[in-house]
Amino acid sequence: VEPRAQEVAIMVCDQGPGIPPDRIIDVFAPFTRLETSRNRETGGIGLGLALARSIVQEAGGDIALTNRPEGGLAATITLPRKQR
Structure with a gap:
């Protein structure tokens, strides 16, 4: 977790094979799977x-x-900081 001025960033990393750069945007579409031997x-x-x-x-x-x-792969989630 990394605090920033107006947001908080949370990064989660794995040690898998990664995702081909041209497919990264695709995997956010519902029912989209990359075909690999691992996910089968x-x-x-x-x-x-x-x-x-x-x-x-x-x-x-x-x-x-x-x-x-x-x-x-690294997944980074950014969320707005709640104002107190």
């Missing part, structure tokens, strides 16, 4: 990232995915 074994219907983005945007934030140079 683990299942899923392709709703996780679509639901996550919807929830985060409803809270006034955003979610972004980036491939990490050392491998894997």
